[in-house]
Amino acid sequence: MTADLAGERMPSAPAAVRVASDVAPVLPSSTPADAGHAAAHLAAHPAAPAGAAERTLLVLEAALEHPRFSDVVAATGLPKATVHRLLATLVTQRFLATDPAGSYLPGPALLAIAGRALAGIDISAIAQPFVDDLVATVDCTVHIGYLSGDSIVYVMRSDSRKPYTMPSRVGHAAPLHTTGIGKVILASYPDGTVDRIIASAGLARVTDASITDPDAFRREIADVRSRGTARDRGENVPGIACIAAPLFDHTGTVRYGLSVSTLSIEHTDAQIEAMSGPLLQAAAAISNALGYQGSAFATTTLGNNS
Numbered sequence: 410m411t412a413d414l415a416g417e418r419m420p421s422a423p424a425a426v427r428v429a430s431d432v433a434p435v436l437p438s439s440t441p442a443d444a445g446h447a448a449a450h451l452a453a454h455p456a457a458p459a460g461a462a463e464r465t466l467l468v469l470e471a472a473l474e475h476p477r478f479s480d481v482v483a484a485t486g487l488p489k490a491t492v493h494r495l496l497a498t499l500v501t502q503r504f505l506a507t508d509p510a511g512s513y514l515p516g517p518a519l520l521a522i523a524g525r526a527l528a529g530i531d532i533s534a535i536a537q538p539f540v541d542d543l544v545a546t547v548d549c550t551v552h553i554g555y556l557s558g559d560s561i562v563y564v565m566r567s568d569s570r571k572p573y574t575m576p577s578r579v580g581h582a583a584p585l586h587t588t589g590i591g592k593v594i595l596a597s598y599p600d601g602t603v604d605r606i607i608a609s610a611g612l613a614r615v616t617d618a619s620i621t622d623p624d625a626f627r628r629e630i631a632d633v634r635s636r637g638t639a640r641d642r643g644e645n646v647p648g649i650a651c652i653a654a655p656l657f658d659h660t661g662t663v664r665y666g667l668s669v670s671t672l673s674i675e676h677t678d679a680q681i682e683a684m685s686g687p688l689l690q691a692a693a694a695i696s697n698a699l700g701y702q703g704s705a706f707a708t709t710t711l712g713n714n715s
Contacts, residue, residue, distance in 0.1 A: 468495040476512035533565045536695045540567045543691040549671045550575045554590040559610035561591045587615045589653030590666030592639035597663035618643040654692035659700025667692045
C-alpha cells in the first residue's frame with residue numbers, strides 16, 4: 410500500500426472548466442521529445458485498434474490519464490489526425506472537457522454516467538466471490554464493514570465450516586477503536602482527523618483488552634499504517650481475534666475494511682499474522698473490482714499522515 414492514499418483526499422473541481430459544444434478542443438503542440446516517445450510507443454505497440462468504437466474508447470481513457478495531446482498520441486499509438494478528430498468528438502459530445510490551459514478533464518456526460526454507475530455499486534455482490542475464496546483458504550469467518558459516524562457497520566459476513574459462529578451480524582455496529590476494520594479505516598486518515606474522531610467517539614473500554622489511552626491508540630494506528638493490516642486482540646469481544654485490511658474505492662479512498670475473525674484459542678498470534686497474505690490478496694482483488702487502480706497494494710504504509 411502506497412503512502413499517498415490518505416482517506417480524506419478527494420479531488421476538487423477545477424475553478425474554471427470550459428466545455429465546448431461546437432468547437433474542436435484546444436490541442437497543445439507536441440515537441441521532438443514527445444515525438445520520440447510516440448515513436449517508441451508505436452514500435453512497442455505495432456497493432457493499433459482497428460474499430461472506430463475501440464479507438465474512441467482508447468483515446469478517452471488516455472485523455473483521462475494524460476492531459477497533453479502529445480501524451481495522448483503516445484499512449485494510444487494512433488495517428489495524430491485520428492487522435493485530434495476523436496478528441497474533438499469527445500469534447501463536442503461532452504464526454505471530455507478542457508480547462509483554460511487546454512488540459513483534458515472528464516466532461517459532464519461522462520461524470521453523469523459514472524455517477525449512475527457508482528450509485529448502483531453493491532459491495533456484497535462485487536466482493537462475494539473473493540470473500541468465498543478467502544473463507545475457503547483460511548477457514549475462518551470473514552467480514553466487510555464500513556464507516557458510519559463513529560462506528561463501523563458490518564455489511565457482509567461469511568462463515569467457515571467451523572461448528573461455531575461469530576456473534577456479529579450484518580447491520581451490527583461496533584466501535585472503531587476496538588475492531589480491526591475500524592482501525593484500518595482510521596489509519597487511512599491524517600492524524601488530525603484521527604484525533605478529532607477519538608475526541609468525538611471516545612475510547613470506551615469494551616473488554617479488558619480495549620485500548621483506552623489516546624497515546625497508546627495513536628501508536629496502534631501508526632503500527633497499522635506501517636504493517637498495512639490491523640489487529641483486534643479480543644478488544645471488541647473477549648476471546649475473538651481478527652486481522653483486517655483496507656478496501657480502496659475508485660478514488661483511492663478507504664471506504665470499507667475486510668477482516669478475518671477467529672477464536673483466540675484456536676489460532677496463535679503467528680498463525681493469525683500468517684493470514685495477512687491471503688487477506689491482502691483478497692482485499693486487492695475487491696479493491697480492483699471497485700475501480701481502484703493502485704498496484705503497490707501490500708507494501709509500506711497505509712496512510713499519509715503528514
